[in-house]
Amino acid sequence: MFNSLTLTIESIGSVVVRRIESAGRLGTFLAQIVSRLWGHKFPLGETIKQLHFVGARTVPLILISGLFTGMVIALQFYDTLIRFGSVELLGAAVAMSLIRELGPVMAALMVIARVGSATCAEIGIMRNEQQFDALDCMAIDSYHYIMLPRLIAALIAVPLLTALFDVFGIGGGYIVGVLIHGVSEGAYLTGMADTIVWNDVLMGLIKSTLFGGVILWISLAKGFYLHIEQKNAGAEGVSQATTNAVVLSAVLMLFVDYIVSSLMI
Amino acid sequence: MKRMNLNFIVGLFIIAGMAAVAYLSVTIAGVSGYSKDNYQLVAKFSNSSGLKKGAFIEIAGVKVGKVTNIVLDKEAFESVATFTFDDDVALSEDTIASIRTAGILGDKFVKISPGATDEMLSSGDEIIETESSISIEELVSKYMFNSDDKS
Amino acid sequence: MIYQQTTYLHYQCLQLNGEVDLHNSPQVRKQLLAILKKGDSVLVDFSTLSYIDSSGIATLVEAFNIAKNKQLTLTIVAASGGPLQVLELTNLDKVFPMVANLTDVKE
Amino acid sequence: MTTTSPIITVKNLNSHYGERQILKNVNFCVQQGEIRVIMGGSGSGKSTLLNHLLALLVPTSGSINIDDVDVVNADAKTLSNLRQKMGVAFQGGALFSSMTVGENIKLPLKHHTQLDENTIDIMARLKLELMNLAGFEDLMPAELSGGMLKRAGLARAVIMDPKLLFFDEPSAGLDPVTSVELDELILKLRDAMNMTIVVVTHELESAFKIADKITVLFDGEIALTGTVDEIKNSDDIRIQNLINRRSRNEKINAEQYIKRLTTGQG
DSSP states (O other): OHHHHHHHHHHHHHHHHHHHHHHHHHHHHHHHHHHTTSSSOOOHHHHHHHIIIIIGGGHHHHHHHHHHHHHHHHHHHHHHHHHHTOGGGHHHHHHHHIIIIIHHHHHHHHHIIIIIHHHHHHHHHHHHTTHHHHHHHTTOOHIIIIIHHHHHHHHHHHHHHHHHHHHHHHHHHHIIIIIITOOOHHHHHHHHHHHOOHHHHHHHHHHHHHHHHHHHHHHHHHHHTHHHHOSOOSHHHHHHHHHHHHHHHHHHHHHHHHHHHHHHO | OHHHHHHHHHHHHHHHHHHHHHIIIIIITOOOSSOOOEEEEEEEESOOTTOOTTOEEEETTEEEEEEEEEEEETTTTEEEEEEEEETTOOOBTTOEEEEEESTTTSOEEEEEEOOOOSOBOOTTOEEOEEEOOOOHHHHHHHHHHHHHHHO | OOEEEEEETTEEEEEEOEEEOTTTHHHHHHHHHHHHHTTOEEEEEOTTEEEEOHHHHHHHHHHHHHHHHTTOOEEEESOOHHHHHHHHHTTGGGTSOEESSGGGOOO | OOOSOOSEEEEEEEEEETTEEEEEEEEEEEOTTOEEEEEOOTTSSHHHHHHHHTTSSOOSEEEEEETTEETTTOOHHHHHHHHHTEEEEOTTOOOOTTSOHHHHHHHHHHHHOOOOHHHHHHHHHHHHHHTTOTTOTTSOGGGSOHHHHHHHHHHHHTTTOOSEEEEEOTTTTOOHHHHHHHHHHHHHHHHHHOOEEEEEESOHHHHHHHOSEEEEEETTEEEEEEOHHHHHTOOOHHHHHHHTTOOOOOOOOHHHHHHHHHHSOO
8 A cells, every 4th residue: 555655646746746857858958959040050951941831832731721811800700790780890800810820820730741750850850860870970969950941931921820820811811801701891901901900910910920939849859869769760759759849839729829818919 | 043032031131020910019019100190188087997098099989199198196196198189180179088888898088078169178188177077887886886875 | 291293204203201091191182183284194102101081092083184185194103002002902903004113104 | 009008998898688688797998999899699799789889788897988978977968079980880771761861971060060051061971982882872771772871870980080989780681792891991981080990790790800809608608809800719618609600519418408498487
């Protein structure tokens, strides 16, 4: 009885210790990457490659999901606003919710699904195949050569993807509100313009930049520390690490979302 | 060739993204590099409850400016609002500024009723005649009180 | 200096000294390409060369190819020891014209 | 071999993985120009030893000196300089899957030298020729077989003409012919480039063929370091078992055996 109690306490303790260690690793990992901004030649070629992967190739997904998100919220708001007789607020409502909240969050979720998971798996496989050992042995700094370009690419690409998401979402809202339900075009567009201020757009941009950073940070770290954090270093380890990365970056993203919202509203 | 192709696609993406950001901030949020010339007037209200920074200023239902600042005059305990008008809107000294509500539950805005004198207000001047917010609660309680009185 | 340049018959003779490696092979390359640009054939004298790495070999390959396209020659003189083994390892001893002594060079 | 000071000196090396001790007081030297084979079965600690030599792991105690650099305590700059003089061929090649074979091989040169693009291209092709990989330059690693990957990894390892080459399991997973070719290549590299080569393997045949000296590891301890003949004539029963490919038929302690089977401890 006493024995099992000590065992339980011990195992709880070790879980706590592991969590704290893991958080510490994430922190030092980020600090290492950021420190490579100074005193090194900026890895432009790799960053462009990553902008292509993170940004350009995510655009179709962003456009489609943006369009449908805009259509759905326009439909929902239309149904709500019509009961209060204020459908002229539709444009404002759609744009406001997209620009401030839904755009950044939905675009980030798309980036997690497409880029975060793939990146974590790729980095994990690189770890498994000793590619990081090889980089070390060639005296090539992995933080500088592998991590930094990906993080920078995300910081640039995710806000742009979010803006595209917003614009297509507004377009989707226009289709549902104006073309299908006959809200006047003027009301939809000027309603938007009258309500949205620069602060709203800025909030969206700040959020999406941070989300981009968080997603790549977590995904890179979970892949990079695969050999430390996973019991099974093989294919199972990669899949487990990817799952962890997706879940953690999604949760952390929403946390950051709340913090930024509460600071800026 | 392959490299150029990659740069081209990335360039295209950046341009499209920037265009989207520009659309959101310029067309929708109304931020513009060149600001339309404007001038400021101040107005004091005994109560500006519900009026917010950024609220519209209308003349005859047309938007002519925005409320850019609201502070408390700490001596007179009055609300001092700063109005920013487009330059082509000229107002005379006996202009009346009143805080109104759009619809029953809508936003507060400022309604300007132009005066008739030849003396024009210039930047920094004060609109003397103002009408403060009327809250529904006050209206309702006034009505209730009056009806109580009668009975 | 990593090389000395002399004139031998109608050749420009580039004598390599000591060790040719990643750091000084660009100098050798520059000089070799300059000679070939002027339209002279080259002798590369290995007699005082103790070590040549693959960047040096790659430089010779590039120069040899340019020489061939201009109907000039690039001849290796007095290769022995390590440098010769490197040429053998890469099978270039069968590609470059090689002579044992400067005196063996034909006019 | 030369009698100058050794290029690698390992003294009293101890290493732990968690609680478990992997290396126990390992001592050995490798001379310049030598081909040293580190041999041992799986779990003998040979891979751990290699990782220590490559400064990828930090030992519990002991010192490693490579080319007059204290590897354990070296700062980043010194280590980076040393590593540019070392080449490492990993077991599976460890090529980057997002780059072509050619780009992979040129990577160290692009990073560490200011050589002309033409020179770099020719150097890479020279090494590919050497590894019998001519014409595979523009393929992606995923399109190569295991043996090709290994050779491409070797090409990358020697692209900078290192003084010192480490080779992890050269013949593992290769057909006998390719394996023999690789052994010959290792000998040629040493002779032509005067490289010091450290090979980690469990293959006896190739070890006997290429080694100047062999260091045999058992359970994290050095059983013997010696020439091929010394190893062959060793009367250490474990080494004889390894040579004759006999299984480890240690004497069974019946009581402990039953305990292990039933409780998983002991």
